Amino acid sequence: MSDSQSVNKREINGDPPAPNQDDIPAELLSQVEACLQPFQLSQSRLVDVSHWLRRDLSRGLGKHSHSRAAVKMLPTFVRATPDGTERGDFLALDLGGTNFRVLHVSVGHEEQRVVTMDSQICEIPQDIMLGTGEKLFDHLAQCMSAFLNSKPELQGKTLPLGFTFSFPCEQKEIDKSILIRWTKGFNCDGVEGHDVVQLLREAVLRIGEYDIGSIAMVNDTVGTMMSCGYRDQSCEIGMIIGTGTNACYMEEMRNVKRTEGEDGRMCINTEWGGFGDDGSLQSILTEFDLVVDRESLNPGVHTFEKMISGMYLGEVVRLVLVSLTQEGLLFGGQTSPDLLTQGHFETRYMSDIEQADVGLDQAQVLLTGLGLKAGPVDCRVVRLVCDAISTRSAQLCAAALATLAKRIRTNRGLQRLETTVGVDGTVYKKHPNFSQKLQAAVRVLAPKCHIKFLVSEDGSGKGAAMVTAVAQRLARQSRLLEESDGEESEEEEVEEDDEYM
Numbered sequence: 272m273s274d275s276q277s278v279n280k281r282e283i284n285g286d287p288p289a290p291n292q293d294d295i296p297a298e299l300l301s302q303v304e305a306c307l308q309p310f311q312l313s314q315s316r317l318v319d320v321s322h323w324l325r326r327d328l329s330r331g332l333g334k335h336s337h338s339r340a341a342v343k344m345l346p347t348f349v350r351a352t353p354d355g356t357e358r359g360d361f362l363a364l365d366l367g368g369t370n371f372r373v374l375h376v377s378v379g380h381e382e383q384r385v386v387t388m389d390s391q392i393c394e395i396p397q398d399i400m401l402g403t404g405e406k407l408f409d410h411l412a413q414c415m416s417a418f419l420n421s422k423p424e425l426q427g428k429t430l431p432l433g434f435t436f437s438f439p440c441e442q443k444e445i446d447k448s449i450l451i452r453w454t455k456g457f458n459c460d461g462v463e464g465h466d467v468v469q470l471l472r473e474a475v476l477r478i479g480e481y482d483i484g485s486i487a488m489v490n491d492t493v494g495t496m497m498s499c500g501y502r503d504q505s506c507e508i509g510m511i512i513g514t515g516t517n518a519c520y521m522e523e524m525r526n527v528k529r530t531e532g533e534d535g536r537m538c539i540n541t542e543w544g545g546f547g548d549d550g551s552l553q554s555i556l557t558e559f560d561l562v563v564d565r566e567s568l569n570p571g572v573h574t575f576e577k578m579i580s581g582m583y584l585g586e587v588v589r590l591v592l593v594s595l596t597q598e599g600l601l602f603g604g605q606t607s608p609d610l611l612t613q614g615h616f617e618t619r620y621m622s623d624i625e626q627a628d629v630g631l632d633q634a635q636v637l638l639t640g641l642g643l644k645a646g647p648v649d650c651r652v653v654r655l656v657c658d659a660i661s662t663r664s665a666q667l668c669a670a671a672l673a674t675l676a677k678r679i680r681t682n683r684g685l686q687r688l689e690t691t692v693g694v695d696g697t698v699y700k701k702h703p704n705f706s707q708k709l710q711a712a713v714r715v716l717a718p719k720c721h722i723k724f725l726v727s728e729d730g731s732g733k734g735a736a737m738v739t740a741v742a743q744r745l746a747r748q749s750r751l752l753e754e755s756d757g758e759e760s761e762e763e764e765v766e767e768d769d770e771y772m
Contacts, residue, residue: 278470289526290625290654294647302600303652307589307659310534312666316555317716319672323551328541328678334528341574342541346530347493348445349538349738350745352500355379357740362430362483364411364700365473365731367437367491370397371411373418374535375425376433376736378501388732391418404462408474416480422668431743433735436467437491445742448488475536487739490540491695492519494734495727499693501737503725506691508675512668513696514703515573516544516580520675523682543671547574559590566613575671579664581618581698589616591656601649607642615641622702630654662667664698665705669712676713676720688720695727 292300312320330336331344356379374390393414399407419425437617439451443466450463462470468486475483489497496509496519507521522530546552552574562584563577564570577583593610595601609615609653623633631650638645638653645653672692680688699706706724713722727734 274332288659290524290630290651290658292651292655294587295651295655299600299648299652302548302598303595306595306598306600309507309555310659310663312555313716316672317607317666319713320552320555320667321674321716322673322758324543324546325678327546327551328674328729331541332522332526332528337529339549341545341551342543343545345442345490345540346527347490347519347538347540348530348742349487349493349497350535351741352538353506353737353741354504354744355501357501357737357744358745359740360425360428360430361433362415362740363433363435363732363735363739364415365435365437365735366411367435367731369400371395371414372732373415374736375422375430376733378740388729388736389620390732391421393417400457400459401526402459403469404459404465407457407459407462408470409477411471412478414476415475415483429482429484431739432486433489433737434468434471434486434493434495435489435491435731435735437731440467440488442488442490445488445738446486466751471506483651485739485742487735487742489731489735489738490517490519491731491734492517492536493738494732495693495695495730496520496538496734497737497741498695498727498730498734499691499725501733503691503721503723505689506693507679508672508690508692508724509700509727510668510672510692510694511696511729512580512694512699514580514582516541516668516696517541518671518675520679522678526682539652544573544576544580547578548572550686552578559587559594562590563587575667579667579698581696583618584660584664584698585616585618585620586614587660588621588657589613591660592616592653595652595656601652602638602643602645605644608660609641618698619701621661624650624654624657625661626687626703644671660705661702661705665708666712669709670716672709673713673716673720673721674737676717676722676770680720686719690720691723691725693725693727693730695730700726702744730762 327342328344330340331342358379361376370392372390372392374388377387395410397411399410416552438454440448441451442448446468447466448468450465450467452463468488492509492511495511496506500506508518510518511702519538519540521536524535524537527537548571560578563583567577588650592601593606596604596606620637622629623637626633631654634650634653635645676688676690681692710724
């Protein structure tokens with residue numbers, strides 16, 4: 272390897288350096304590295320990934336190519352990010368599992384960019400999850416009623432609502448969203464194919480105890496961008512790297528061919544987890560990725576997500592460890608029932624094992640807990656495996672993020688882009704090295720983009736409120752503009768009358 276190639280590899284991997292391999296015998300290390308080689312992506316390969324995604328972004332935005340696109344590029348109808356002047360009280364609903372939250376979010380009352388929140392968690396019983404849609408939305412409305420009754424200061428107020436509804440939807444407007452299909456154990460009749468905003472409004476009317484104002488539907492990625500955008504007005508990308516992965520960004524309206532209008536910008540929910548579902552990533556998929564996909568609940572779907580997100584990383588590691596063990600390179604060639612069981616090597620184990628100071632001790636404890644006889648060399652090999660797979664995840668994510676940043680820069684004709692990415696998700700937040708590796712790779716892959724990273728604080732709650740607050744600010748500005756236009760025309764009429772006096 273040349274010196275320049277070494278430098279590039281160090282730059283793209285970022286700090287800290289790869290685990291110390293000195294205590295792994297040379298012959299064993301060579302065999303392990305041969306197994307891990309398909310996970311190691313060169314800079315030129317990552318540039319290829321970025322190129323493939325750039326092509327798919329354009330397909331997803333196209334009026335006629337959208338239906339065939341693996342990356343769906345869904346319009347969100349969010350037309351601006353916060354500018355720091357947003358003010359007011361808002362409600363927020365966050366529904367995405369067996370519990371949901373009702374929140375009161377107060378924006379900017381004390382001083383600029385101060386957001387306060389209080390919330391209540393409500394359980395959704397199994398019979399409601401599997402019952403009728405009417406019962407589900409009545410339950411949501413009743414929980415909102417109980418929350419509002421506990422807040423005397425909100426009595427009699429009609430508050431705008433931000434609604435984070437984390438199920439696959441086709442959004443028609445900011446306040447109209449059609450449920451495509453239930454996931455996460457829900458199967459309520461009479462909701463799929465219907466507007467969830469309308470169903471919520473009807474339930475509130477049935478309760479009859481309070482009213483809600485305008486409603487804004489919010490994807491969790493958009494919520495991340497908007498919550499960070501109130502703290503940093505240069506935030507125009509939202510990214511989640513947790514159980515799943517996704518990103519959104521502000522696109523020029525002239526490029527969003529599926530909606531009307533040429534002026535301004537709109538936030539696009541990329542749904543980049545589906546990148547590769549059309550086979551475009553086939554050349555970089557390993558034999559282990561193919562097994563993960565085949566044994567998943569949704570084979571052939573969310574190819575990119577299965578290579579980089581928390582739901583799948585631990586399973587990729589487990590399959591590699593099984594292969595190395597069966598080849599006699601780990602644990603004396605002896606597997607265990609736990610090691611052979613899908614899902615029993617959790618992604619959080621990777622974060623524990625890759626810690627700089629106590630990682631090897633953690634590896635010993637975790638591997639013993641899986642019924643494996645792990646010596647010091649075994650622990651080092653396992654850490655090497657974890658590092659290879661988390662590094663690939665960070666670099667692939669960086670290639671996708673670099674693609675978005677470069678698209679924004681090109682769209683705006685800038686020599687250099689200064690922007691901020693709002694980030695959420697346990698992989699980014701909890702893994703000891705992931706964020707450093709991602710940021711290092713982005714610097715190499717998007718050298719004309721200076722990108723800051725801002726970790727989201729409660730994007731699903733605050734972000735939903737901020738989407739609503741921005742929508743209200745734009746509506747007020749629109750009304751002021753209309754009034755101004757009217758005044759100007761009246762003055763012109765007066766001037767014309769004066770000419771004839």
